[in-house]
Amino acid sequence: MKNILLICRKEMRSYFASPIAYAVLALFAFLFGGMVFYPTVRELVRMGPQAQMQGQPINLNDMVIRPLLGFASTISLFLLPLITMRLFAEEKRSGTMELLLTSPVRDIEIILGKWIGAMLLYLSVLAMSALNLSFLFIWGKPDWKPVLVAYLGLILQGGCLLAIGAFISSLTKNQIVAGGATFFVCLILWLLSWFTAFDSSLASQVVNYLSIVTHFENFSKGVLDLKDIVFYLSMIFFALFITSRSMESLRWRS
Amino acid sequence: MIKVEGLTKRYARTVAVDNISFEVEKGQIVGFLGPNGAGKTTTMRVLTCFLPPTSGTANVAGFDVIENPLEVKKRIGYLPETPPLYPEMEVSEYLTFVGKLKGISSADIKSKVDDVTGKCSLGDVRNKLIGKLSKGYRQRVGIAQAIIHNPEVLILDEPTSGLDPKQIIEIRDLLRALAGDHTIILSTHILSEVEHSCERVIIISQGRLVAIDSVANLTNRLRGSEAVAVEVESAAGQPPPGDVQLRLEQVPGVSRVVAKEPKDGRLLFEVESLQGRHIRADLARTVVQAGWNLNELRSVGLSLEDIFLQLTTAEKSTAEKKDEPKAESKAEKKAAEGDKK
Numbered sequence: 001m002k003n004i005l006l007i008c009r010k011e012m013r014s015y016f017a018s019p020i021a022y023a024v025l026a027l028f029a030f031l032f033g034g035m036v037f038y039p040t041v042r043e044l045v046r047m048g049p050q051a052q053m054q055g056q057p058i059n060l061n062d063m064v065i066r067p068l069l070g071f072a073s074t075i076s077l078f079l080l081p082l083i084t085m086r087l088f089a090e091e092k093r094s095g096t097m098e099l100l101l102t103s104p105v106r107d108i109e110i111i112l113g114k115w116i117g118a119m120l121l122y123l124s125v126l127a128m129s130a131l132n133l134s135f136l137f138i139w140g141k142p143d144w145k146p147v148l149v150a151y152l153g154l155i156l157q158g159g160c161l162l163a164i165g166a167f168i169s170s171l172t173k174n175q176i177v178a179g180g181a182t183f184f185v186c187l188i189l190w191l192l193s194w195f196t197a198f199d200s201s202l203a204s205q206v207v208n209y210l211s212i213v214t215h216f217e218n219f220s221k222g223v224l225d226l227k228d229i230v231f232y233l234s235m236i237f238f239a240l241f242i243t244s245r246s247m248e249s250l251r252w253r254s
Numbered sequence: 255m256i257k258v259e260g261l262t263k264r265y266a267r268t269v270a271v272d273n274i275s276f277e278v279e280k281g282q283i284v285g286f287l288g289p290n291g292a293g294k295t296t297t298m299r300v301l302t303c304f305l306p307p308t309s310g311t312a313n314v315a316g317f318d319v320i321e322n323p324l325e326v327k328k329r330i331g332y333l334p335e336t337p338p339l340y341p342e343m344e345v346s347e348y349l350t351f352v353g354k355l356k357g358i359s360s361a362d363i364k365s366k367v368d369d370v371t372g373k374c375s376l377g378d379v380r381n382k383l384i385g386k387l388s389k390g391y392r393q394r395v396g397i398a399q400a401i402i403h404n405p406e407v408l409i410l411d412e413p414t415s416g417l418d419p420k421q422i423i424e425i426r427d428l429l430r431a432l433a434g435d436h437t438i439i440l441s442t443h444i445l446s447e448v449e450h451s452c453e454r455v456i457i458i459s460q461g462r463l464v465a466i467d468s469v470a471n472l473t474n475r476l477r478g479s480e481a482v483a484v485e486v487e488s489a490a491g492q493p494p495p496g497d498v499q500l501r502l503e504q505v506p507g508v509s510r511v512v513a514k515e516p517k518d519g520r521l522l523f524e525v526e527s528l529q530g531r532h533i534r535a536d537l538a539r540t541v542v543q544a545g546w547n548l549n550e551l552r553s554v555g556l557s558l559e560d561i562f563l564q565l566t567t568a569e570k571s572t573a574e575k576k577d578e579p580k581a582e583s584k585a586e587k588k589a590a591e592g593d594k595k
Contacts, residue, residue, distance in 0.1 A: 007355075
């Protein structure tokens with residue numbers, strides 16, 4: 001446990017000592033705040049009084065927050081490769097992997113430390129979106145419970161993709177390759193969720209079930225389904241497990 | 255302290271280490287010598303639990319590297335070929351991280367870091383980013399990282415590479431100070447390095463153990479033989495070179511005669527003696543009695559470099575042509591190894 005925290009802190013230090021953390025945060029702030037949140041709120045301000053007068057006030061949860069967090073999910077899909085690409089690839093390239101693997105720590109402690117470090121950066125990204133949403137809570141009265149559920153969904157989905165990204169990063173010495181491959185996987189997941197949405201064949205149902213993105217939909221509606229939670233947790237476990245296998249193979253192959 | 259038996263490490267197509275066995279006792283400094291690609295680094299990586307052996311066992315400080323890697327790792331300090339550094343960290347921050355990683359408690363960590371920065375003379379740069387340091391400083395940070403937790407066994411892969419002569423001497427002194435309660439294995443291809451700091455030498459070549467002995471024994475044994483350059487000329491034209499070589503080989507105590515390029519009708523040979531034999535007088539007599547002119551008789555002397563080359567290339571040449579002296583020196587080595595066991 002002590003070792004996990006130690007490695008996690010080292011990861012956080014590396015993120016914030018390099019431009020990566022700031023690039024990710026700035027990119028998210030721009031895309032989410034500037035490209036999504038601001039136009040939505042502007043529209044809301046314009047439409048709001050009108051709707052009020054017609055006797056059908058706008059439901060902030062359904063009409064504003066839900067699509068906003070949907071966007072947050074999509075944006076983070078494309079930012080996560082930036083977070084995970086260096087996790088293992090960098091250590092392998094610079095030879096520090098040899099230090100970690102010859103220190104009295106277990107492989108799983110290294111992996112968990114790194115994954116939690118990446119999670120913390122991802123959480124700070126999410127915290128920025130929460131900062132934006134807090135304005136809606138100041139000026140309006142949205143229900144906060146579905147928002148929390150949606151954030152839980154974002155965290156689980158992110159955790160899943162980070163674990164997959166960590167696995168891909170453990171396969172190569174090259175950060176660009178790791179980042180590119182993770183980005184590709186995220187892209188495919190995103191596209192699949194589009195394609196299978198209008199198809200009801202068995203194959204697309206299976207793909208749909210396995211897609212990390214589609215499981216987020218229930219969360220975004222504020223529905224807490226055990227099925228989805230179990231899916232995400234088992235995906236995280238599986239991805240971290242194959243990462244540990246990949247670390248072990250490093251010893252046999254290198 | 256370290257016991258390696260029948261260690262073999264095979265990669266996909268190549269055999270990096272082939273059936274190596276040796277033992278290192280507590281408190282010794284052992285030099286690991288060999289040409290590039292001989293298997294030094296691979297052996298070290300097995301000892302540090304970074305790579306598992308294909309077959310054979312390695313035992314460090316009483317723990318097996320496969321069965322008890324965590325216990326082994328706690329007891330070793332390891333400096334890989336390229337020091338494992340995080341360029342974005344400051345020196346003291348890095349040493350703190352590694353120290354904690356090696357299991358030093360938070361209460362002790364500060365004094366340990368201070369201690370080790372002093373030992374490796376890193377005081378001036380302790381608050382600098384590692385990425386900004388010169389090669390020599392990085393190497394020293396690498397050494398500091400290996401000794402921070404005061405390990406029983408130190409494994410250093412070319413510890414003095416990239417250091418200037420003054421720093422090399424400092425590191426040597428440091429290593430000598432550490433020996434005694436630490437067991438140190440260091441690999442190098444700088445031979446004077448071994449002469450200065452090691453008590454015993456393990457020479458490997460092409461994955462095989464070629465020699466294992468104390469430095470003094472090794473140099474004595476091999477320096478005991480002398481090498482003599484002989485220049486022979488005949489008044490009546492060139493004597494048949496094969497004839498001269500045969501005669502020289504027949505001189506008692508000669509182990510090997512190498513013919514060199516002849517120069518203006520003068521024949522040049524390099525003659526090596528068996529160990530402990532003085533052959534110059536006999537050589538001179540033989541040449542003169544045969545009616546040739548002896549132009550020059552000069553002692554060449556074997557340097558440690560020659561010894562090293564002789565040992566590491568011996569295997570190839572015995573395989574190619576079964577010449578006696580080599581076989582003999584090999585048998586000697588075997589005997590020496592046998593003694594050790």
